[in-house]
Amino acid sequence: MKIRGAGRIARYAIKTLKQVALSSSASNVEILYSELDRAAHRLLDSRPTAVSLPNSIRYFMHHAEALQEKGVDLTHFKETLKEKAEKFITNSEHAVENIGRIGARRILDGDTVMTHCNSTAVLEILRQAHKSGKRFEVYVTETRPRFQGRLTAKDLMREGISPIFIVDSAMRYFMNEVDKVFVGADAIAVNGAVVNKIGTSLMALAANEARTTFLVAAESYKFSPETLSGELIRIEERDAKEIIRTGKKNSLLKIRNPSFDVTPPEYIDAIITEKGVIPPQASFWVLQEMLGTLILDELSFY
Ligand code: RUB
Numbered sequence: 001m002k003i004r005g006a007g008r009i010a011r012y013a014i015k016t017l018k019q020v021a022l023s024s025s026a027s028n029v030e031i032l033y034s035e036l037d038r039a040a041h042r043l044l045d046s047r048p049t050a051v052s053l054p055n056s057i058r059y060f061m062h063h064a065e066a067l068q069e070k071g072v073d074l075t076h077f078k079e080t081l082k083e084k085a086e087k088f089i090t091n092s093e094h095a096v097e098n099i100g101r102i103g104a105r106r107i108l109d110g111d112t113v114m115t116h117c118n119s120t121a122v123l124e125i126l127r128q129a130h131k132s133g134k135r136f137e138v139y140v141t142e143t144r145p146r147f148q149g150r151l152t153a154k155d156l157m158r159e160g161i162s163p164i165f166i167v168d169s170a171m172r173y174f175m176n177e178v179d180k181v182f183v184g185a186d187a188i189a190v191n192g193a194v195v196n197k198i199g200t201s202l203m204a205l206a207a208n209e210a211r212t213t214f215l216v217a218a219e220s221y222k223f224s225p226e227t228l229s230g231e232l233i234r235i236e237e238r239d240a241k242e243i244i245r246t247g248k249k250n251s252l253l254k255i256r257n258p259s260f261d262v263t264p265p266e267y268i269d270a271i272i273t274e275k276g277v278i279p280p281q282a283s284f285w286v287l288q289e290m291l292g293t294l295i296l297d298e299l300s301f302y
Contacts, residue, residue: 001146006186006222007096007120010052011089013043017060018085021078029077033068036061048234049195049260051187051224059088059221095219095274100124103182103217103272107134111179114139114171114212117197118148118155119184121217125272126182127159138163139174143197145242145257171203175210185218185271189227190287192265192280194218195235198258204267216263216271216280220290223283235260 003012020039026032040057047053063084067077103125107113113136115122126138138156140163143149149165156163166174181203187195194200194216207214224233240246240255265280278286 004148005118005120006050006052006184007092007219009047009050010056010221011092013053013056014060014085014088016043017057018082021064021081021085026074029068029072029074032074032077033064036064047236049186049236050222051195051226051233052219052222055221055225056088056092060085092219092221095221096121096124098274099217099219099272100128102274102277103215104128104132104134106180106215106272107136108179109134110136112137112139112177114141114174114178114181114203115152116141116149116168116171116181116183116200116203117143118151119182119196119217121184121219121272122182123152123155125217126156126161130159130161139171139178140165141168141171141199141203142166143199144168145238148197168199171199172206175206175212178207178210178212180213180215181207182215182217185216185222186260187233188216188218188223188271188280188283188286189233189262190224190284191227192268192271192283194263194265194268194271194280195233195260196263198261201261201263201267204263208267213269214263214267216268218271218273220273220275220286223287223290225287228284228287233262235262 003009017036017039020036021032024032024035026035040061043057044054064081067080099121107129115138138161140149140152153163153165183196183200185194185196204214236259238257238259240257243255243257268280270277271280
């Protein structure tokens, strides 16, 4: 949880693999490849839900494998992987900027918006809308149990935006005042269902009932290729201690602490990606275009 937010998780994984490659004392490409493979699997185990993690690792390991098959020498192997890693990070940062530019157009002067958790993509939309001179109100939920909403509130204040901070359960209470909801995504399935911080699907339900527009901001590497073959996205369940102090006194208490939930496509008006705005039902085409058959062949490994 030191590194959190699906985009950051992807960039950090790539940075880590680059460091493993550059700092390794392996004497040949084969040994270094197996070191990278081990590191890739350890990284994969760290957060099960954010699809940006396997997608970024798949990108890096695909290049590592191709270079190994080509029979390049160790220096070339390291140098090329360094370049590929840096390219991924730069592209990922540009994707967030583009989402900000595209999404900011959706905010009108005088709007009231609401957000949940702490999404870099959503923050960029709000930042760019504010920078372009639009005035709007932002409701920020505290996002129990780990209070990522506090981070969002701080980020917004740093940009000169003064948020309205509310408890999660007040989202329905204020929804009638809200014109647009903006949330990020940890994963998007082929049918357009969006996995994001627990509480997102409740917010979508409240928005639907209040006829408030519900928008998701997500880079294209958050779409899950595994869902093309019917696999489900795993929802991370975290330690009970995040909710309540466990001990003898409440030893009979059963605690469930899922970190994410699934918002069905029917409740989502649009997904804002770096390529443009799509209806959730168009997710299949994003997956087809972004990943291609080559990478899908390697799904069984990462
Ligand atoms: C973070 C979270 C964010 C998405 C998108 O959860 O749910 O909404 O990851 O973030 P956690 P971004 O704090 O458990 O990682 O737009 O920054 O990728």
